[in-house]
Amino acid sequence: MTKVVILDGDGKTLSALIGPTGPEHRRLANKVMADALARANLAFSEISYVVATGYGRINVPFADRQITELTCHAKGIASLFPAVRTAIDIGGQDAKGLKIRNGKLVDFVMNDRCAAGTGRFLDVLVGTLGLRIDELGEISLKATQKLPISSVCTVFAQMEIMACLSEGTPLPDIVAGLHDAIANRVVKMIKKLKIEPDVVFTGGVAKNIGVVNALQETLGLNVSVPAEPLLTGALGAALLGRELALKALAEGKPVHEKELRLDEPTFFKVK
Amino acid sequence: MSEEKKKKKAMNRLKSMYPLRANIDQAYERSVEATKAGKPTAWSMVNWWEADPILKAMDIEIVYPENFGAVCAAMGKAQKYLDRADAEGFPTHMCGYARNGIGYTAEMTELGHIPPDAPMGGMPKPILLLASGALCDARIKWFQSLGRYLDAPVWAVELPHPGVEESQLPGVREKSIQFMVKELKELVSFLERLTGRKMDWAKLEEIADDLIEINRIWYEINEFRKVRPCPMHSRDFWSCMNASLYPAGDTKVSLKLYRDMYDEVKDRAANKIGAVENEKYRMVFGELPPWHALKIFDDLAERGWNFVVESWAYHAPKPIDYSKISDPLERIATQTYQWLTGYFPDALKEKEYMGYFAYPYLEWARTYQCDGGLFHPLLTCRTATNHLVLAQDRLLNKLHVPSLVAEGDIVDLKLFDYADTMRKAVVLEEMMDHYKQVRQEKGFEW
Known part of the structure; x- marks a missing residue:
């Protein structure tokens, strides 16, 4: 499954989506993201920071950063259950x-x-x-x-x-x-x-x-068990993205290191 | 030239490594030629200098089936021998070195000569299989099996294995060394009967001294790896350890080549030339590497991983003064005993009673300032596996140094999951970043 969580500046969830992941999943991250944006009534240009996680994280060209699913899971789970130790x-x-x-x-x-x-x-x-x-x-x-x-x-x-x-x-x-x-x-x-x-x-x-x-x-x-146990990794990614964006802003640094466009990965295209 | 070829490699190998490795590799060719000329060759297992000097002094060529297993794996030639051992009825959970050696031997015995496609020219038929009781009991059963295929005698040299506390009791050291000297005297008598040659005691003196000096230099070379950036990667350690550890190759030539290496590593350390460009993570490696998948170290070097130290078992002993020991057999025994117990006094101070296998990881993670560990427990080897769980626990809980366990085998590539290891390595990086902060908060030096 491909999951997207979009948070606002206060950490409130604006959109959460679980989409199917098929054999073509590596091409489809941008489409799932577009669906999530539509649900939140947002344009991609309004997104401050994108963190990609999970096995397919390298196939998300519009992400600012890739973080492993374990770190994201830990973050997401701890946000829901602050006393978690295991x-x-x-x-x-x-x-x-x-x-x-x-x-x-x-x-x-x-x-x-x-x-x-x-x-x-x-x-x-x-x-x-x-x-x-x-x-x-x-x-x-x-x-x-x-x-x-x-x-x-x-x-x-x-x-x-x-x-x-x-x-x-x-x-x-x-x-x-x-x-x-x-x-x-x-x-x-x-x-x-x-x-x-x-x-x-x-x-x-x-x-x-x-x-x-x-x-x-x-x-x-x-x-x-969280209410939506499939979304903790995506939630953690969004929380980490929010932290990174806020940190950059607080330090007066640019939030993005590269220009982000909601494209599919180009490395699958046959020349 | 393709873009890929143009790309500079992240790992900067030592120039002095190549001639030293070639000297080791030539041991195979030399043994084949010697056998053709009617001279004796023995197959020996690593015995940490306890027995090989005796053979060398009696002009018996030595090849090492364990090293041959590593060579076959690294050259992608092991599968045929592993399959042959399987077909001979040996279980697949047996040591990869043993399975490779048995498969090779079965094929050589069937052909009546060295298999034509054997790596490095192969190992010639030996007059003797020299086994060792050091560390691993299963190795002796392996050599007994080989002895049946080759119709050659098997001689085992024993080594006392005192515990950390027991080693410090009065008289234990002296009695252990005397026991080893007795073992060596019996080996000399046996070899004289087997070959009809007499021991050349003057030559033995020389070889024993050469080996002590080789190990002293090798130890000093590895001390330079404590600097930042580390000037020598584990890949170079593994490529060159066999001239010290086995000791494969001519000892005079090895001595000269280790001195050259000392100069190069010293120069690199002084000029801050690292073995990995942009050293980000200083790593300790646990146990022997997956010889069939050494490319993983290049991939990790690309991510800034520099392997600055590796398992104690393959390192030289802490140097001590041997000059007052007049008997060469006692000098040899003392060096081996020093390797086995040299870390015990410090282990005891830290109440690390399982000692020689796990304790050095603690000392080295501290002194080499490691950020993390990559441990490769061998699914086919108890000796190389059981201490790593303890070492992993001690590193994390005493030094806040996290590590990753990637199970596998030294020879059998089917038992190692390359992609999974790389995937987990990225998670370890995030943990290493976290624990670096923890160490700083707790006042550690690195």
């Missing part, structure tokens, strides 16, 4: 643990090499279950027991699920088992950060109440 972000491609102190990222851990423990794990397995991704959370609440499912490998988990379906295991028990598998894997990974409350959970998977419950149970701690 954040867990599970998205479609990766899972991250963030150690946050006074609103700043001080340590992090991310999955590598394997998508088990990320949203992709659920994406792949809903097909086997014949369900939609947004149904999983509610279905898991009906479970009478949690089926132990491998969290090591998505393909192994798929085979286990097929075997369980053949044996007539109820769907809620399988789904609850999947949520447990994700929670176990992610908690094991982020334990390195010495988990401390308050814990905040973000990313697309945070919309799944089943995974939220599984995380709380595994951690033995209460887990807070």
Whole structure:
């Protein structure tokens, strides 16, 4: 997904948008930005500063600056939950643990090499279950027991699920088992950060109440989820952009180091 | 010339590195020629000077399968040998050096001669496999396997590994060194029986002294890396360490070339010539690098990362006075023991009991004023992995120096994720900027 958050000078949200990200996403950042501007009834020339973040941040030619998604997430989450010390972000491609102190990222851990423990794990397995991704959370609440499912490998988990379906295991028990598998894997990974409350959970998977419950149970701690858990990174980017623009103004320096135009990246064009 | 070729490289390699590296590389050619001429060659593992001087003094050529693994990986030639080891039934979670060496040996044994496409001319069939008990127990099993393929004897030289506190107890040092001297005497007797040659004690004296001097100069060269900007990058360290560590190549030639390097690094330090243009982050590297992906250091140099120091295990020992030790075997043993325990007294002062692996990172991050660490735990090696988690924790909590762990393997490129490491490196930069402020607020010097 491509997300945009536009803030005013006081930090109030003027526009927040979550758009689809397809194979053409690298060409489309300017279009998503245009949609967000239209919603806020703003022209691009009225934007003081643009921070791009996330995997596609290098494909945003109209950004003043690129900042990593971890720093932006930390900023965005801390603005919503000032007491946060540990954040867990599970998205479609990766899972991250963030150690946050006074609103700043001080340590992090991310999955590598394997998508088990990320949203992709659920994406792949809903097909086997014949369900939609947004149904999983509610279905898991009906479970009478949690089926132990491998969290090591998505393909192994798929085979286990097929075997369980053949044996007539109820769907809620399988789904609850999947949520447990994700929670176990992610908690094991982020334990390195010495988990401390308050814990905040973000990313697309945070919309799944089943995974939220599984995380709380595994951690033995209460887990807070923002109203819109997909937007914390974009919110953090906007907050950092606002800070940078205000700092430049306070120091009497030019806000922009280059002229910004709402164009698509030129490096994809065939000469 | 393309724009890319015209672009100046961010990393400024030492000119004196090239002849030193060539001297190391020539060891392979020399061993092949020696074998053709009917002279003995041994395969040896790194033993931190404990045993190689004995072989050199007896005019036995030495090649190093660990170094050969690094060479194969760096030249993109390792996969064939890794696949062969896999086909021989060795597990893929075994040490990359071992798998490469076994694959090479299996192929050589099958062909009956050195594989024609072997890097550096390959390693000739040895009369002996010289193993070492230093640091890694799995290496001995590797050489035992090689011994079966090659029908060659395996001799293991042991090394005492006292703990940080135990090493300071009365008599431990003396008994440890005497134990090593006994090991070396037994090795000499064995080699005399195996080759029918007598030990040349005068030559051994000379080689032992050369190695002590090589290590002293190498230590001094690395001391210059404490200045800003750091004049020598880890890439140059790794390219040249083998003339000291193994010690590959002719020791007289190595001595001269290390002296040349000393002059160049000293000159760079005096004239503030950095190994990386615009040094922004001074880095410590943990463990051996991914030899198959050394380009990552060029990419990081472009971002201002200068690797100013690296793992203790491959560095020279802290210099001490050896002049009062008359027995060359005892001199050799003392140097090895000094390498192993030289950092222990300081580690003990700081209550860092796991000592020799993790403690030097603390001392060096302080004295080399590092902004961050890049740690490369080897998924196939316990010895090179378990201390890095502790080192990472100590650096962050004692010195406010953050680090990044990028798992991988020295030889097997499938176990290293280049793109992911670069992605996380950018996050580490943001953390290094943050912790620089923290250190300043807390009154640290850098």
